[in-house]
Amino acid sequence: MGILASIVFFIKQSIIQGIPLLYGSTGEIITEKSGNLNLGIPGIMYMGGISGVIGGYFYERSTDNPNAFLAIFITFMSAIVGSALLALIYSFLTITLHANQNVTGLTLTTFGVGIGNFFGGSLTKLFGEGGSISLMFTGNAFKATLPFASKLGLFGELFLSYGFLAYLAVIIAIISSIILTKTRVGLNLRAVGENPATADAAGINVTLYKYVATCIGGAIAGLGGLYFIMDYTGGSWTNGGFGDRGWLAIALVIFALWKPKHSIWGSFLFGGLYIVYLYIPGLGRSSQEIFKMLPYVVTLVVLVLTSMRKKREYQPPESLGTTYFREER
Amino acid sequence: MTNTPAIELRNITKRFGNVCANNNISLSVQKGEILSLLGENGSGKTTLMNMISGIYFPDEGEIIIGGEEVVIRSPKDAFDYKIGMIHQHFKLVDVFTAAENIVLGLNGEGKFNINQVSRNVAEISSKYGFEIDPNKKIYEMSVSEKQTVEIIKVLYRGADILILDEPTAVLTPQETEKLFAVLRRMRDDGKAIIIITHKLHEVLAISDRVTVLRKGEYIDTVKTSETDEMALTEMMVGKKVSLNIDRSEPKNTEERLLVEHIDCLSREGVKLLDDVSFTARSGEILGIAGIAGSGQRELLEAIAGLQHLEEGRIIYIDPTTKQEEDLKDKTPLQIRNMGVRLSFVPEDRLGMGLVGNMDIVDNMMLRSYTKGNSAFLQRKEPKDLAERVIKQLGVVTPGASTPVRRLSGGNVQKVLVGREIASSPTVLMAAYPVRGLDINSSYMIYNLLNEQKEKGVAVIFVGEDLDVLLELSDRILVIGGGKVTGIVDARTTTKEEIGLLMTKAKGGEANDK
Numbered sequence: 010m011g012i013l014a015s016i017v018f019f020i021k022q023s024i025i026q027g028i029p030l031l032y033g034s035t036g037e038i039i040t041e042k043s044g045n046l047n048l049g050i051p052g053i054m055y056m057g058g059i060s061g062v063i064g065g066y067f068y069e070r071s072t073d074n075p076n077a078f079l080a081i082f083i084t085f086m087s088a089i090v091g092s093a094l095l096a097l098i099y100s101f102l103t104i105t106l107h108a109n110q111n112v113t114g115l116t117l118t119t120f121g122v123g124i125g126n127f128f129g130g131s132l133t134k135l136f137g138e139g140g141s142i143s144l145m146f147t148g149n150a151f152k153a154t155l156p157f158a159s160k161l162g163l164f165g166e167l168f169l170s171y172g173f174l175a176y177l178a179v180i181i182a183i184i185s186s187i188i189l190t191k192t193r194v195g196l197n198l199r200a201v202g203e204n205p206a207t208a209d210a211a212g213i214n215v216t217l218y219k220y221v222a223t224c225i226g227g228a229i230a231g232l233g234g235l236y237f238i239m240d241y242t243g244g245s246w247t248n249g250g251f252g253d254r255g256w257l258a259i260a261l262v263i264f265a266l267w268k269p270k271h272s273i274w275g276s277f278l279f280g281g282l283y284i285v286y287l288y289i290p291g292l293g294r295s296s297q298e299i300f301k302m303l304p305y306v307v308t309l310v311v312l313v314l315t316s317m318r319k320k321r322e323y324q325p326p327e328s329l330g331t332t333y334f335r336e337e338r
Numbered sequence: 339m340t341n342t343p344a345i346e347l348r349n350i351t352k353r354f355g356n357v358c359a360n361n362n363i364s365l366s367v368q369k370g371e372i373l374s375l376l377g378e379n380g381s382g383k384t385t386l387m388n389m390i391s392g393i394y395f396p397d398e399g400e401i402i403i404g405g406e407e408v409v410i411r412s413p414k415d416a417f418d419y420k421i422g423m424i425h426q427h428f429k430l431v432d433v434f435t436a437a438e439n440i441v442l443g444l445n446g447e448g449k450f451n452i453n454q455v456s457r458n459v460a461e462i463s464s465k466y467g468f469e470i471d472p473n474k475k476i477y478e479m480s481v482s483e484k485q486t487v488e489i490i491k492v493l494y495r496g497a498d499i500l501i502l503d504e505p506t507a508v509l510t511p512q513e514t515e516k517l518f519a520v521l522r523r524m525r526d527d528g529k530a531i532i533i534i535t536h537k538l539h540e541v542l543a544i545s546d547r548v549t550v551l552r553k554g555e556y557i558d559t560v561k562t563s564e565t566d567e568m569a570l571t572e573m574m575v576g577k578k579v580s581l582n583i584d585r586s587e588p589k590n591t592e593e594r595l596l597v598e599h600i601d602c603l604s605r606e607g608v609k610l611l612d613d614v615s616f617t618a619r620s621g622e623i624l625g626i627a628g629i630a631g632s633g634q635r636e637l638l639e640a641i642a643g644l645q646h647l648e649e650g651r652i653i654y655i656d657p658t659t660k661q662e663e664d665l666k667d668k669t670p671l672q673i674r675n676m677g678v679r680l681s682f683v684p685e686d687r688l689g690m691g692l693v694g695n696m697d698i699v700d701n702m703m704l705r706s707y708t709k710g711n712s713a714f715l716q717r718k719e720p721k722d723l724a725e726r727v728i729k730q731l732g733v734v735t736p737g738a739s740t741p742v743r744r745l746s747g748g749n750v751q752k753v754l755v756g757r758e759i760a761s762s763p764t765v766l767m768a769a770y771p772v773r774g775l776d777i778n779s780s781y782m783i784y785n786l787l788n789e790q791k792e793k794g795v796a797v798i799f800v801g802e803d804l805d806v807l808l809e810l811s812d813r814i815l816v817i818g819g820g821k822v823t824g825i826v827d828a829r830t831t832t833k834e835e836i837g838l839l840m841t842k843a844k845g846g847e848a849n850d851k
Contacts, residue, residue: 193444204431212413
């Protein structure tokens with residue numbers, strides 16, 4: 010491989026690693042803009058993954074001639090419903106019952122990971138033969154690229170070699186960015202996250218905004234889990250395979266300063282930092298771990314820099330992490 | 339004057355549990371009229387207005403708008419009836435621009451276009467004479483600018499009935515004049531305006547009629563032109579009160595505290611105090627005037643040892659030994675033991691000085707827990723002190739063991755000020771000690787400060803009401819943007835002079851007269 014080709018290959022791998030993070034952070038940004046600090050995102054992404062697997066499993070089981078479009082549709086919807094459901098639980102607990110957001114979020118992460126591993130385990134059992142779950146057909150459907158992409162050399166390799174979920178992640182991030190900054194809905198949502206009492210007095214339905222933003226945010230984050238299972242691993246589930254990517258997505262929210270447009274390039278950077286240890290020659294098992302730390306170190310540096318700059322626009326939504334009681338105004 | 343009032347309240351009653359906040363209150367405002375709603379704190383003014391703006395719902399009575407009875411259940415209903423309330427605590431999103439705050443929550447038609455909004459805002463501004471930049475962020479604004487945004491916000495929603503809750507509390511005299519000019523223009527434009535206040539001279543200056551409330555009861559409505567300050571006070575308090583502060587000439591003054599060229603930085607590195615110098619003398623009240631947040635708090639905290647000084651020094655001269663000591667090297671506890679006392683009443687009242695969940699005795703103990711020789715706390719002395727403070731200052735409480743949090747604001751302040759005075763200080767710093775107190779309690783506190791002064795204490799008094807500062811202090815130090823913009827003789831200066839000094843951006847020399 011030439012130098013150029015290996016650089017392109019590294020960038021491509023970084024992007025592939027970055028896509029789940031991009032979904033997770035876009036979802037979390039939308040959630041946090043409503044003032045909800047959803048630390049259940051890692052669990053929700055896990056849930057998105059396993060929901061997709063369950064949907065895909067039953068579809069592939071039910072027919073001898075699976076249809077690619079149907080396979081994608083079913084797993085896609087399963088992932089969205091599964092992760093939105095978990096976000097709905099979070100919303101109900103924190104918005105309606107005023108439970109503590111941190112505790113609820115962390116519990117939800119434990120819960121989501123547990124559910125993933127439990128169903129992952131049982132499906133493995135159902136598959137029999139002691140093997141792991143492998144939804145080859147659905148996985149391939151997700152991985153499908155444009156037929157001529159591979160003929161376009163490095164250009165095709167860099168820009169056209171991904172499954173559709175990768176492009177969808179970028180599109181969702183761009184749309185989120187436009188909605189947040191350029192529309193009334195976005196203005197109202199940001200007001201809810203900054204100062205719910207003010208939003209309430211201005212006639213905005215705070216509860217509705219918080220519920221909808223949290224559930225949509227959860228659904229988007231869940232797609233990150235789906236991408237990882239279907240596209241990255243090609244349809245095979247391993248318990249714990251998703252790793253700490255959920256936390257990385259939350260770190261990315263801070264890195265992107267709560268702006269989805271920054272999380273696009275931020276996710277690719279994080280993806281690169283996440284795997285850079287594979288490309289540095291001569292690393293032992295122990296020194297690898299230090300390189301795996303890099304995304305978190307970068308986030309810390311960003312945190313330090315932004316808190317030194319003290320610019321108000323770089324700060325999280327003001328009411329983030331607090332519950333809103335109308336009676337207390 | 340047309341015969342149909344813009345808004346009329348008939349026999350409104352509102353209870354919170356057993357407390358009757360409003361009992362059978364009626365009032366009306368015409369179009370093109372300014373009505374003052376006058377009453378002491380806790381007289382039910384804000385409660386009454388909250389019922390018009392949809393935050394509370396009345397238990398009894400009717401609200402009539404334009405001749406028709408209406409039901410207002412939410413702030414949105416109030417908007418629909420063209421009622422706009424400007425709250426005392428602004429409801430604005432800090433990181434948004436003025437224009438964004440103004441359109442917040444509105445379901446406008448067509449494409450969302452913030453530039454169009456800015457143009458509309460500019461239009462309203464020029465019509466009534468506001469000065470505002472629609473694209474400026476709220477957190478970059480002064481208090482008066484924020485208030486302007488609030489007013490434009492309700493005008494933008496087409497409000498015809500405007501309610502302003504204590505709008506002048508945070509303004510300088512000049513800004514108040516500007517606000518009043520705007521209000522008069524709105525009145526001439528046919529708006530009905532209700533202004534809640536407890537400052538009598540403002541009532542007389544701005545309103546056409548005055549409605550007076552006392553302890554939730556309706557007292558009377560009079561024409562402003564047919565009344566005066568004395569009559570209004572009597573209606574408001576319910577008895578004749580003398581609103582005079584007996585200011586004695588300072589006697590045997592000697593220098594007690596020398597503040598020399600002190601600088602303080604905030605955590606972000608912004609200068610909060612910039613080359614502040616002054617002298618506080620015993621037997622004298624030094625008033626400190628300034629727009630809220632100009633460095634008053636930091637100045638007092640610096641003296642009390644709670645702020646790190648970048649530059650300068652603070653010299654304390656001991657009254658008996660005449661020894662000079664630099665407070666810069668002392669801990670807050672050492673400074674306190676030297677007799678320098680700080681009673682700071684912050685906006686949330688409990689923030690500094692008192693612990694809400696602890697009872698009055700325990701709060702007294704916060705100042706004495708280091709005393710005594712045994713390993714156990716001595717509860718007797720603080721208990722006596724608590725009871726003395728309750729009795730002398732007339733603190734309304736079920737007992738000395740009631741958590742401070744459960745007392746009303748005025749009583750909390752009495753406990754705080756009472757505790758600091760009880761320790762017979764040599765320097766007493768009181769910041770906003772009468773914030774939110776009714777007239778009687780306020781004057782009680784003023785007289786307490788005067789007593790301390792006559793005892794030879796160097797009193798430093800940070801106040802909000804310029805009239806009081808002028809009456810109470812011997813000298814007034816004016817602070818603006820962390821700098822001393824002037825030190826004037828309270829007996830000869832005028833409100834206008836102080837107002838000008840308050841807004842003076844670049845401070846000159848601190849001329850100590």
